[in-house]
Amino acid sequence: MTGAGGSGPTETRRTPRDTADPERTRRTAGSDRKRRSTDPDQTSRTVDRARRAARRAAEADAHLANQETDVHRPVSGRPAPDQPLRARWDPIDEPGRPRADRAKDRKKQSAVGRFVTTYGWRAYAIPVLVVLTIVMIVLTVQSHQDGGSDRVVDSDPDAVRNTNVRDQTTAIGAPPKSVPLEQLPAGVLPAGGPFTEKGAAGYHVVPGTTTRVGTGGQEYTYTVEVENGLASGDFGGDPTFAKLIDTTLANPKSWIGDGTVSFRRIDNGEPDFRVTLTSPDTTRQLCGYEIKLETSCYYPPESRVTLNEARWVRGATSYQGDDLGYRQYLINHEIGHAIGFEAHEPCKMNGSMAPIMMQQTFGTANSEIMALDPDMKANRDYVCNPNPWPFPER
Template sequence: MADGWYLREYGRHSDRDEGGADGWGRTVTVVRDPQLATRLPYVAEDDWDERWDDGAYADVTYVRGGFDRVNPHELPPPVRFRSPVREFVRKYGWRAYALPVLVVLTVVALATAKGPEPRRATAATGAVPTRPTAAAPSTPATTPSTSSAPAASASASAQPSAPTLKSYDLPPGAPYTLQGKGTFRVLPGTTRAVGSGQRFTYDIEVENGITGVDLTAFAKLVDTTLDDKRSWSGHGVQLQRVANAADATFHVSLTSAMTVRSLCGYDIAVETSCYDPGQSRVVFNVARWVRGAVAYQGHLDEYRVYMINHEDGHALGHDHAHSCLANGMAPAMMQQTYGLISATTHRACTLNVWPYPVGATDAPGAEDTDTDANNEYYLAG
């Protein structure tokens, strides 16, 4: 068959410049393709008006119509034009669905994200202030509340600020027994004799009715403190704990706050401990044992050691000291419950719980009879 132009619908190697849209809305393409000669009507090159072999004139319109008379199974497969979205999905598979989901999630996250929280100042810890600011002392466990708390104000500026504690005030803390039964019982236990010199014996007692104190730990701390070389034993005295009150030179007793007042007096309206020579009784105020002192806030165990050495010192014949040691420490016989300001020099001493601390050359310090002039209570601020 001579080379010429062949007509095919949606054929390969199509060139839109060689064809055009027919009246039926199809696209007709004129191509050189000898392989289609047996299937499609033939038209000689540049001879669109020549007659076909069946005698009919072959104009373009008639030839186009001839496509409908061709066996559809002999036609090449039609070219399907996909939409851009379907083509994108076919090419990228599941990623085409994941992409818009990720975009939506990103937008939501950006819209709901919050900025960083404002930084808040935090309180420093570690140092023990001599005159800290604290909340008002709380009510002892055995004292009933006499009035209900007022409703909180909506305005922070309307609320009263917490008062500043005096150095002799009882700090806030755990509840304690305000009133016991006024009688004492001996806690079981003994120790070996420690130190050398004048012999003193003691027992350990607790007032009946006191609660909330670990009595085993209380007795152990008394014994280990008096057994320490920095305490009184070994410095001209010998100490030993005994089991019977009748064998004791003095009695170390944990006492309720109201009983303390009856044994020690309350001329100065402050919770204190004392030594009662009439009963040979070292009187530890349970309020101070539980809460300590302002100068020792955060160091309750150290304050308890100070209580033992100070009040037992009275039982051993020592008076109060009113001046700092040469190294600046407060003597164990100074009234540190009132504060750390020397009543004679007005210097601030540093904390010290021992009568004979390491490095102190003038321990236990100069002692003197109490007067209003040398009482640390009047220097408390």
């Protein structure tokens, strides 16, 4: 501040009231206390603060007491907010609730009970697996005993073949003795087309040749022949007859299927066998007529595979109208005799395909064909399905 004389600033000094005037300070303080004591709102706030302070002090004392006894087990049953959570040993345990003595109530387990407790579901699975294993073993043994396979010849055909069959002097495959017809109901000739009951004397060779079929080392040559005097319209004619012979023998399901034999057709010279369509009368002369049913056979003295025209035209009851299937069976069965399979076979497994050397002309049930051969070892209850092939699965 500039002085009146304008010579420069003049310093003004301020003295604190409490130091400059003690008496004034005392009066001011007393006036303030009097003003606070007479203010009701101020008094209420002071009381509230005092109460809160007292409550906090009490809570702190209680908290300290809990920490001194068990910091993890507060009175409330839950940890304090500033303490970590802790899992109980017994989740269902509650303070103050008595626990049951489980060991006292537990019954003593048996050996089986301990086994089940230890292995759980495996204790039930193991016995089941044992039973299934035993069942499979039994079924396997029975299958082998029954010859449980659709294969109709042994793995080694030479083991059951007579390679010198041409030296035989009587018909092979013909019924050996008389059997009452009522025992062979399936052997009755079905109704059907006409055929020649009796032909003329002699046979004629159907012209034609084939290349070798099959890979077998033993080759058989054959001719196709038809008895003179047969009406070609009844059986389809010579070429049709010859063609079915050729195609049947060339089929892998036929005798060439296992690689043992092979075939080749010729129309001159001396064949190993002659596939011949004959009248019923001639068939009876060659094959016999012990049972009064139409049949076919292999006649070794003439190397003649004799196919009865009556069967060729009408088939057999067991084939239920499948004339082609029956003709293929007739070819394979009788040529089977010609290449050395002399014996007939039964149905080896119930419901399976019949062996080619089973006498399917008279039925596919063992109870029927065993009337022709009572000494045959087979289950009389077995019934097979018709099958025209030696190797049906090829």
